[in-house]
Amino acid sequence: MVSVRELRGGLMSNKYCQALVELRNKPAHELKEVGDQWRTPDNIFWGINTLFGPFVLDLFTDGDNAKCAGNTSPACVTS
Structure with a gap:
């Protein structure tokens, strides 16, 4: 460490x-x-979206950087 x-x-x-x-x-x-702790990296999102998409929910967003319309934010997770 x-x-x-x-x-x-x-x-x-x-x-x-x-x-x-x-x-x-x-x-x-x-x-x-x-910072970007909650952000889904672009290459991972688009790669998996190509194989299994289209995605309708982005679980790893802070609310401002969502990759799709449906998302959850840290506030939703902790509420």
């Missing part, structure tokens, strides 16, 4: 890792603050 010290020291100095370190230091956060 990479320590916060190593992350800050430049081992993993990309913006995503820096944002995760900042979130770890907060007392609480919402899932949507983590």
